[in-house]
Amino acid sequence: xxxxxxxxxxxxxxxxxxxxxxxxxxxxxxxxxxxxxxxxxxxxxxxxxxxxxxxxxxxxxxxxxxxxxxxxxxxxxxxxxxxxxxxxxxxxxxxxxxxxxxxxxxxxxxxxxxxxxxxxxxxxxxxxxxxxxxxxxxxxxxxxxxxxxxxxxxxxxxxxxxxxxxxxxxxxxxxxxxxxxxxxxxxxxxxxxxxxxxxxxxxxxxxxxxxxxxxxxxxxxxx
Numbered sequence: 425x426x427x428x429x430x431x432x433x434x435x436x437x438x439x440x441x442x443x444x445x446x447x448x449x450x451x452x453x454x455x456x457x458x459x460x461x462x463x464x465x466x467x468x469x470x471x472x473x474x475x476x477x478x479x480x481x482x483x484x485x486x487x488x489x490x491x492x493x494x495x496x497x498x499x500x501x502x503x504x505x506x507x508x509x510x511x512x513x514x515x516x517x518x519x520x521x522x523x524x525x526x527x528x529x530x531x532x533x534x535x536x537x538x539x540x541x542x543x544x545x546x547x548x549x550x551x552x553x554x555x556x557x558x559x560x561x562x563x564x565x566x567x568x569x570x571x572x573x574x575x576x577x578x579x580x581x582x583x584x585x586x587x588x589x590x591x592x593x594x595x596x597x598x599x600x601x602x603x604x605x606x607x608x609x610x611x612x613x614x615x616x617x618x619x620x621x622x623x624x625x626x627x628x629x630x631x632x633x634x635x636x637x638x639x640x641x642x643x644x645x646x647x
Contacts (some may be wrong), residue, residue, distance in 0.1 A: 542643070561614070
């Protein structure tokens, strides 16, 4: 799994994957050092991103999480009361990275900006295939907290798509059309992953870009 460099949505410092560095950051701390609580949580979330980025929620145990962090289960529970709380924290961070990752210049050709945003999205999906699939299909993805994060992320992506365009972001039909398009993107990407990427990534990206242009044409007609 290759690292994703952060430019800034999510300037990127390398956040994912970095399992060796994230684990070392937790383990190499001198036993008596007292890390700031927020810093310790950030380290654990970074480790969680690595583990959940390679395997689904059900495949990662609390024992394994604690062992990878080099701490006891009791201490892990001190920072995150349940495994679900830990997972929700990693999902929230992953969502923040995804939104940041798709941030593009609001200047230049809109189609090229769209393609760059879709490339960033597909970069993220490819690097986090298993948790992406888990989130988009049942499993823990039906959890209310996780579902809320996913919905908020979709809304943020809608806003991101409209930056630098003459489209009225407050127009209800525009928001409706974009949410529908994002649903299409998610379904198409899941099918692409299921089919083991038999369609080239470049063709998938163009399909998604053209679909959005058609959706916007439809919005103009409906308006």
